Amino acid sequence: MVLWHVFFITCLLKAQSEKYTISGFISDKSTGEKLINANIYDPVKFTGTVSNLYGFYSLTLPKGKHSITYSFVGYRSQTIDVDINENQLVNIQLQNKTIDEVTVIGSEVNDKLLDVQMSKEIIPINMIKSIPSLMGEVDVMKSLQLLPGVQSGTEGTSGLYVRGGGNDQNLILLDGVSVYNANHLFGFFSVFNPNAIKSVSLYKGGFPARFGGRLSSVVDVRMKEGNEKEIHGGIQVGLISSNLFVEGPVKKDKTAFHFSARRTYIDALTRPFMKNMQDQVYYNFYDLNAKINHKFSDKDRLYVSAYLGRDNANINTQYENEAYSTDNYYSPETRTTDKNKLFWGNSTISGRWNHIFNPKLFSNTTLIYSKYLFNVSERYKDWEDSDLISDLYYRYKSGIQDVGSKLEFDWYPILQHQIKFGGQFIHHVFEPGVETYNGEDKDDYEVNKVYGNPETLANEMNLFVEDNWMLTSRLRANIGLHFSAFNVENTLYSSFEPRTSLRLIVSDKLSFKGSYAKMQQYLHLLSNSTIGLPTDLWLPSTKRIKPQISNQYALGGVYNFNKKYSFSSEVFYKEMDNLIEYKEGASFFGSSLGWEDKVEEGKGTAYGLELMARKDIGKTSGWIGYTWSKTNRQFDNLNIGKSFPARYDRRHDVSIVLTHMLNDKIDFGLTWVYCTGNAVTLPTHNVSINPGTSTYYLYDEFLPYQESRNNYRMPSYHRLDFGVNFHKKKEHGIRIWNISIYNLYNHFNPFYIYVEEPGYNVNQVLKQVSLFPILPSVSYKFEF
Numbered sequence: 001m002v003l004w005h006v007f008f009i010t011c012l013l014k015a016q017s018e019k020y021t022i023s024g025f026i027s028d029k030s031t032g033e034k035l036i037n038a039n040i041y042d043p044v045k046f047t048g049t050v051s052n053l054y055g056f057y058s059l060t061l062p063k064g065k066h067s068i069t070y071s072f073v074g075y076r077s078q079t080i081d082v083d084i085n086e087n088q089l090v091n092i093q094l095q096n097k098t099i100d101e102v103t104v105i106g107s108e109v110n111d112k113l114l115d116v117q118m119s120k121e122i123i124p125i126n127m128i129k130s131i132p133s134l135m136g137e138v139d140v141m142k143s144l145q146l147l148p149g150v151q152s153g154t155e156g157t158s159g160l161y162v163r164g165g166g167n168d169q170n171l172i173l174l175d176g177v178s179v180y181n182a183n184h185l186f187g188f189f190s191v192f193n194p195n196a197i198k199s200v201s202l203y204k205g206g207f208p209a210r211f212g213g214r215l216s217s218v219v220d221v222r223m224k225e226g227n228e229k230e231i232h233g234g235i236q237v238g239l240i241s242s243n244l245f246v247e248g249p250v251k252k253d254k255t256a257f258h259f260s261a262r263r264t265y266i267d268a269l270t271r272p273f274m275k276n277m278q279d280q281v282y283y284n285f286y287d288l289n290a291k292i293n294h295k296f297s298d299k300d301r302l303y304v305s306a307y308l309g310r311d312n313a314n315i316n317t318q319y320e321n322e323a324y325s326t327d328n329y330y331s332p333e334t335r336t337t338d339k340n341k342l343f344w345g346n347s348t349i350s351g352r353w354n355h356i357f358n359p360k361l362f363s364n365t366t367l368i369y370s371k372y373l374f375n376v377s378e379r380y381k382d383w384e385d386s387d388l389i390s391d392l393y394y395r396y397k398s399g400i401q402d403v404g405s406k407l408e409f410d411w412y413p414i415l416q417h418q419i420k421f422g423g424q425f426i427h428h429v430f431e432p433g434v435e436t437y438n439g440e441d442k443d444d445y446e447v448n449k450v451y452g453n454p455e456t457l458a459n460e461m462n463l464f465v466e467d468n469w470m471l472t473s474r475l476r477a478n479i480g481l482h483f484s485a486f487n488v489e490n491t492l493y494s495s496f497e498p499r500t501s502l503r504l505i506v507s508d509k510l511s512f513k514g515s516y517a518k519m520q521q522y523l524h525l526l527s528n529s530t531i532g533l534p535t536d537l538w539l540p541s542t543k544r545i546k547p548q549i550s551n552q553y554a555l556g557g558v559y560n561f562n563k564k565y566s567f568s569s570e571v572f573y574k575e576m577d578n579l580i581e582y583k584e585g586a587s588f589f590g591s592s593l594g595w596e597d598k599v600e601e602g603k604g605t606a607y608g609l610e611l612m613a614r615k616d617i618g619k620t621s622g623w624i625g626y627t628w629s630k631t632n633r634q635f636d637n638l639n640i641g642k643s644f645p646a647r648y649d650r651r652h653d654v655s656i657v658l659t660h661m662l663n664d665k666i667d668f669g670l671t672w673v674y675c676t677g678n679a680v681t682l683p684t685h686n687v688s689i690n691p692g693t694s695t696y697y698l699y700d701e702f703l704p705y706q707e708s709r710n711n712y713r714m715p716s717y718h719r720l721d722f723g724v725n726f727h728k729k730k731e732h733g734i735r736i737w738n739i740s741i742y743n744l745y746n747h748f749n750p751f752y753i754y755v756e757e758p759g760y761n762v763n764q765v766l767k768q769v770s771l772f773p774i775l776p777s778v779s780y781k782f783e784f
Helices: 002-016 109-114 125-130 140-144 266-274
Strands: 019-028 039-042 047-050 056-062 064-071 078-084 092-094 120-122 170-174 197-203 217-223 232-237 241-251 255-264 279-297 300-321 334-358 361-384 387-414 417-441 446-452 456-470 475-488 491-505 510-521 523-526 537-540 548-560 565-582 599-615 620-635 652-661 666-675 685-688 702-705 717-730 733-742 752-756 765-769 775-783
Touching: 019 078, 019 387, 039 056, 047 056, 056 064, 056 387, 064 092, 078 092, 109 491, 109 510, 109 548, 109 565, 125 140, 125 197, 125 666, 140 197, 140 217, 266 279, 361 417, 387 537, 417 537, 456 537, 523 565, 565 620
Parallel strands: 019 092, 170 217
Antiparallel strands: 019 056, 039 047, 039 064, 064 078, 120 197, 197 217, 232 241, 232 775, 241 255, 255 279, 279 300, 300 334, 334 361, 361 387, 387 417, 417 446, 417 456, 456 475, 475 491, 491 510, 510 548, 523 537, 548 565, 565 599, 599 620, 620 652, 652 666, 666 717, 685 702, 717 733, 733 775, 752 765
């Protein structure tokens, strides 16, 4: 079907002899940054296109004179008159609007009305920076949690649970490279430094054929390319971290760079208080982002980007006992040190080459490298009377490493068709947990043992083709096919995954959309934690554990009240198969050994309704979102085979996000969120294990009994955050003070619930643990 479609289009090219193509790049005039999804259209002929992910556009028009308008949100539109009698290369630079003209935070509401892609959300970086945040740390992932259809994990964490999917079912890309653990500080902050980010797109469904490998969402994060015109930078100092960035031209309009760095100083702040303590705990994390691009010609450009992030936690314990003696006994002076180290992090590198073969064919070639590593170690030493008598070392290490390449093409054969096709190859190296013991003691007893599974190698390949097809002036479709294959342990899995999206324009204010997507995922995240702990293990599908599969259907509509306000709604239904969960009583500990025996395979369903009212243009912007959803899981050997609610099944989810610019000196933002409680498993009563042996039983003579899995609902969650920015122009730049208050009305939200162990003849009591009370923060930023 797809090959016939391509052949049909090729035959139509003969009919285009009196048409020519105008193409080029659209960029920011002041920085040279390429503009993604800029609009290019002929208002007379009612035809147009948009720039791709690299700022390239191609528009085929009949021979003759045309007025072409170029526009992008927040920029002055530019119209040029062209006499098209041959193919032309036209690069356009748009000028940013000033605050006196208009304040634009987001995108034009018409973009969502006309776009064939559904279930896609974009939060502009400027808005993300205005949204109040925990401890003043601007967070991309927490901003995405405020969108309909997206749920957070527990209090303050950055995990994403999209349309009933798990945290492992999100494909998180940084410049096209997978990031496997997007969290710092055990999930309370994400790894994305907003100073380094150019754009963020979230796909919740209706996935274009170019994406694959995950079931529930795609988070496509693009880094800044660097200012080609002049040096620009800034530094920010907050309560728990500081960051800086600098960008500029190496050679003006030819080569540019961007560099940003962020580091916490929690360890430095706590160190003075830890010096005389028996248990000393130190923690920090840091991020480094770098990117450079070089323009060889109007047809060739090279980009190289890199990211490095690490979390480091150290726990040092020391015990000392002085020597003493009695008439019959002597106890020597003893000293013990126990040093525990924990670190984890990501490294990514991508090299990208853009090439224009002709005005209708654009290519992007990418080489990728990604590595996620988790490492925990312990060094235990004993001394007696200054003699070292024991020195033991333990280490646990796990991770995943990818090396691959990707080739993508954008082909514009005729105005009615915009075709993307290409493929990708990735070589995976899984290290599913290796434990090392070594050392010696005073009795010359030596330890040198290694436990765990060996490295597992796997190869993943995919091919795709998609066509953004204008069937009529009102009906457009994106039809695609994604083929994937995965080879592991001499086993080959493959999948044909059709994708379809349709958009029908009913009027200039109303459009309807529908989509279907099949997805297959070859990776599994083995986890029993409620927050994104680094102990979670990435593991491949094997001979015994099959790939995860999903089929998702969605219907929706977009209504524009005017140029500023829009309302959208979507209903979705998703089926998932080959999901895994721990067996009853199994856990992470020792899971690297025979992990396949510790999990169950099952299926899941999710369905719901998402509503969103949005305002993106003007001094006041933001949205109100609402989600009603239901998510179930069913495993033959769990919960006696009956279906049960998923861990993050929530019936209602509400978010209100508002930003307002009073003037060019003051702007503020606030968010309010409400959601019904998560599902958790708690015992309903105790069962005696020795009935009749005594009139009264102690607690340890009972075992807790759960009637079903996830049988209890935690209390509802709600929170109000507020933040304000004060801007002031200085001689050499702009000074910005930020004051934020997290949990403004100090509501004690549940972090987790547990059953307090009763004493003798005392009933069980549920206890709630809350994490964050009202938390004010302040930060200072200077940009030049």
